[in-house]
Amino acid sequence: MTARAYAFNSADFAFETFANEIVVLNVVEGTYFAFGGSSIDIWDALANRRPVQAIVDATAARHGVPARLVEQELSNFIAKLAAEKILLAAQPADDPISLPASPPTRGFQPFSFEKHDDMEDLLTLDPIHDVDPERGWPRY
Amino acid sequence: MAALLTTRFVPTREFIAGPADVADCLYSFLSSRGTAGQPQHVQFGRSVVALNFHGFTDDTRYDRALKPARAPQLGPDFTIDVIDGAASGMPQLKLAWQGADFGRKRTVPGWSDEDRTTYLLPEERGVAVAEWTRHRAAIWVPSCDAVPWYERAAPFRWLFDNLALRLRMSMLHAAVIGRDGVGVLIAGRGGVGKSTLALAALGRGLDYVADDYCLLTDDACPKAYGLYVTAKWKKDASVLPAWLMRTTPDALDLSQRKCIIFLDVARPAQLVAHLSVAAIVVPSIADVAEPRLESLSQQAALRSLAVSTVAQSEADGAALLRNIGRLVRTVPAYRLHMPPDPDASVSAIEALLGRKISEPEHAVRH
Numbered sequence: 001m002t003a004r005a006y007a008f009n010s011a012d013f014a015f016e017t018f019a020n021e022i023v024v025l026n027v028v029e030g031t032y033f034a035f036g037g038s039s040i041d042i043w044d045a046l047a048n049r050r051p052v053q054a055i056v057d058a059t060a061a062r063h064g065v066p067a068r069l070v071e072q073e074l075s076n077f078i079a080k081l082a083a084e085k086i087l088l089a090a091q092p093a094d095d096p097i098s099l100p101a102s103p104p105t106r107g108f109q110p111f112s113f114e115k116h117d118d119m120e121d122l123l124t125l126d127p128i129h130d131v132d133p134e135r136g137w138p139r140y
Numbered sequence: 141m142a143a144l145l146t147t148r149f150v151p152t153r154e155f156i157a158g159p160a161d162v163a164d165c166l167y168s169f170l171s172s173r174g175t176a177g178q179p180q181h182v183q184f185g186r187s188v189v190a191l192n193f194h195g196f197t198d199d200t201r202y203d204r205a206l207k208p209a210r211a212p213q214l215g216p217d218f219t220i221d222v223i224d225g226a227a228s229g230m231p232q233l234k235l236a237w238q239g240a241d242f243g244r245k246r247t248v249p250g251w252s253d254e255d256r257t258t259y260l261l262p263e264e265r266g267v268a269v270a271e272w273t274r275h276r277a278a279i280w281v282p283s284c285d286a287v288p289w290y291e292r293a294a295p296f297r298w299l300f301d302n303l304a305l306r307l308r309m310s311m312l313h314a315a316v317i318g319r320d321g322v323g324v325l326i327a328g329r330g331g332v333g334k335s336t337l338a339l340a341a342l343g344r345g346l347d348y349v350a351d352d353y354c355l356l357t358d359d360a361c362p363k364a365y366g367l368y369v370t371a372k373w374k375k376d377a378s379v380l381p382a383w384l385m386r387t388t389p390d391a392l393d394l395s396q397r398k399c400i401i402f403l404d405v406a407r408p409a410q411l412v413a414h415l416s417v418a419a420i421v422v423p424s425i426a427d428v429a430e431p432r433l434e435s436l437s438q439q440a441a442l443r444s445l446a447v448s449t450v451a452q453s454e455a456d457g458a459a460l461l462r463n464i465g466r467l468v469r470t471v472p473a474y475r476l477h478m479p480p481d482p483d484a485s486v487s488a489i490e491a492l493l494g495r496k497i498s499e500p501e502h503a504v505r506h
Contacts, residue, residue, distance in 0.1 A: 014450075014458035016465040018439045025450055027457025028244060032447050034439070116447075118329075129239045136155055136234030138242065140262060 006078065007090035008047035017043065024086055031117045033086065037109035038063070039077055041100050049093035052078065058099040063108035070108070077111040084115070155236040159256040162233065163269040166278035169230050170194065170221055181209035181216060183413070184300070185309045185355040185365040190216035195227030200284035202292045204402070205370045210413070218303055219276045220296065226283035233267065233280070246298045247454045257302055259454070263288045270299060272306055289393035293370050293400050297353060300367065301455040309355045309365070310463040313449040316349035316364040316415055317341040317489065322497050323349060323415025324489060325356075325364055325471075326423060327445040333423040333478055336379060339371055340482035341489055343383035347412045348403065356417070362467055365414040369404040379425075381482050418496035419472050420445065421489065426477035431488035433474040441473030 008015070015024040022043050024033040035043070042055050056074055060067040081087040131138050156162055179190040180203055188209045193201040201222075223230055241250025242260065251258035259268040266281035277299055281287055297311070304311040315326040315338035326334045335351040342348045349366040357363045373384060375397045387406070389399035403411045422436060422444040436444075446464045450457040474492070478485040 010458065014461040016439075016442055016461055018437075018442075021437075021439045023439050023442055023446075025446060025457065025461055027450050027461070030447065030451030032443060034443075116443075131235075131238055135232075136236060137232065137265070138237075138239070138260065138262075 004052040005049040005092040006087040009088050034114045036112040039111035045097045045099050048097045049090045050096035051092045065108045073111050080113050155234045157236050159251045159258040181212040182206040183209050187217040187307050190219040192221045195224030205368045222279045224284045298454050301453045305455045308358050315351045316354045317346045318415040319347050322418045324419045324421045325417050326421050328422050329448040336482045340381035341486045343381045344486045348410050362417045363414045364417050372398045421476050423476045428477050431485040432477040436473040436475045438468045441468040
């Protein structure tokens with residue numbers, strides 16, 4: 001896990017951070033995601049190529065919980081984000097974003113992950129796969 | 141006009157290689173053709189857009205739903221030329237684009253860059269190129285008959301998405317109503333009751349900016365501008381404001397079974413240019429006897445407004461999300477639990493507006 005790091009896929013997604021939730025929107029497909037729990041505290045660092053092991057160590061120390069617990073939560077969380085291509089594997093940052101160092105205002109909370117795809121039907125156009133080579137115009 | 145109709149345009153190359161060449165081709169044709177007559181200046185938020193229709197007649201051009209510019213003598217911020225291919229003598233261009241060039245929307249990513257955006261208009265089988273630094277766009281459609289009704293009811297929305305961001309506005313999927321210069325933005329995906337609530341408010345005498353799409357400024361005190369003078373409702377809607385049941389629509393969108401009315405004729409006094417946004421309201425039809433407003437979190441408001449806006453927008457989704465994020469942090473949001481009678485729900489909006497108008501900080505804003 002030591003060398004692993006990830007970058008936010010800003011080509012396809014955008015996000016906004018609130019006090020108790022992160023909203024991520026797939027700007028291409030219309031799906032959106034909501035993350036909660038202690039994922040809010042580590043999001044900036046995770047999405048900006050801070051090594052995963054460093055996030056685990058810092059979070060465990062800050063909350064006084066076993067690193068194994070954080071590692072398990074974070075691994076599951078990253079697996080979902082990677083599957084949705086919200087995070088892409090990347091080289092660790094040379095100057096990574098710091099994690100919150102102040103004493104936490106609440107205990108370590110499981111990372112929640114929700115996916116909503118009820119807006120996909122708003123995309124009115126079907127994908128175009130080929131073009132008529134004679135007419136130079138898409139087939140649909 | 142008769143002489144112009146005999147002009148035949150012959151592209152110099154069989155296949156056009158990219159967006160710059162499409163633009164060259166369209167504007168070369170327009171140069172060879174001469175002027176289209178006096179451009180129509182329409183209001184676009186704080187800006188003015190000039191429209192030139194080439195080959196269209198007064199009956200076939202499709203700018204009726206746009207608002208005439210309040211100060212047409214001012215130079216336009218952007219110019220749109222629309223070409224009726226059949227009437228103008230410009231055949232369909234052969235374009236060297238490939239399947240991989242297209243995305244899920246009208247924008248053709250493979251044929252777009254920072255300065256130019258190419259659009260495929262699938263229903264019309266048309267093509268358009270916007271040249272942002274030259275403040276202009278050219279649209280080719282095979283004929284005026286190819287322009288669908290939804291485009292006539294809300295013209296150029298796909299183009300205006302990007303133009304709005306470049307003019308420091310955001311085009312949002314939301315209705316806007318209010319009074320005394322103060323408004324609420326009604327958000328939510330199609331079918332939740334946005335238009336119905338906006339039209340019910342219109343029937344109760346409130347000011348009206350939009351029933352579906354509005355332009356939001358990025359000021360510290362955001363304003364919502366109306367873009368279209370049309371209002372739409374489903375022909376077979378099970379719930380309608382009372383006044384609409386007595387209203388004969390001006391037009392019918394056969395494809396979507398939507399009735400269309402021009403409010404600059406039907407309700408000119410209530411059609412206002414803009415309102416300051418004091419709150420976001422997300423309607424939801426509920427099993428309640430009386431309408432009830434419930435506070436909504438910033439993130440829930442963001443989702444209600446951003447997801448349907450971004451899903452339908454051709455503009456940069458990240459920039460839109462940022463702007464909407466700023467809005468939801470600036471004004472409060474509410475869920476409106478609506479009883480089946482939409483007219484009854486307007487009282488909740490009126491009460492909310494009454495509070496907002498009387499708030500001291502709001503008085504300072506205006």
